[in-house]
Amino acid sequence: MNILTLSIKQKYFDEILAGTKTHEYREIRPTNAKKYITYLCGGKEYQVDEELPEEGDVELKPIKYDAIKLLTGEYKGKRPYIIIEIKETEAVLLTDDEGNDIVYEYQGEEYLAAQMDYTLGKILEKHID
Template identity: 50%
Template sequence: MNILTLSIKQKYFDEILSGKKDFERREIKPSNVENYVSFIVDGKEYEREEDIPDGDSEVMVKAKSYDKLKLVTGEYKGKRPYLIVEVKDARVEFLYDENGDFIIGMEKGKEYALAYIIFELGNIVETFKDEK
């Protein structure tokens, strides 16, 4: 079982719990890219961008496969409320400018193509809400 744990704001936590929201979207940045995607070059899959051999080959990005998301909310102390929800699908969406070129972001001096991972959510399989 492959589960990814993410922190989430209370508003979105409640929307998922009530069924109003059926997806979770996260920006893919250099600091979190390994959580969300793997890289495919010449038919070989790489977990880390640093492992891709130098060359002129085209690099493809593939959403990592997760069975479930554990979505945690609340203060970073004690036992926090959470949901465990099935992942029906995951996809990567890049952002493009009006010319069809990647929109470029910057994090800690490193440029990257702006992209999001979109998790399509299924059934909620477990919940924990600390009722005080």
């Protein structure tokens, strides 16, 4: 089983446990993109965006995870966690009110704003003190 491990605030952790939060969203940035996506361009898959050709449409391909391990609490000792099934995954490009792509800059390079949308399923395992 391929499990993505993420930290989460206590409030959202509790909402997932209660079943009121059914999606987990994560912003895709140049510093974390390889954890969430690969890039498809011209029928070829690329691991990092620096490898992409200059021309052609680019599609974001989510990396396949079966579950997410969500940790909360302080970064010491045994932290409370849940492992929750992922029912569906989508990488979404973000747009402004006029439908234009949102563009950010990181270290002098522009990148499109995007986020991961994980549809959560059943809790597979939990450790709560």
